Amino acid sequence: MEFITVIATVLLPPLGVAMKKGLTSDFWINLILTLLFFVPGLIHAVYVNYVSGEARSLA
Known part of the structure; x- marks a missing residue:
């Protein structure tokens, strides 16, 4: 699923954000x-x- 999110983020950035954050x-x-x-x-x-996301998880 992470691979699909990366592809969506590169091709259609709003779709990638919606898939990850809603x-x-x-x-x-x-x-x-x-x-x-x-x-x-x-x-x-x-x-x-x-x-x-990485910065939030480290805090």
Whole structure:
């Protein structure tokens, strides 16, 4: 399942965020960023799905 989430995050960043976090504020922020420009949405999706989750689990 993690592999599918990675693929979804790269191809459609809002879908990857929704799969990992659900329809939270992170999803809506990512959707707006992706609609404006793809790259900021991709960076935000990677951060939300992989960087912030690891930082929260270490704390």
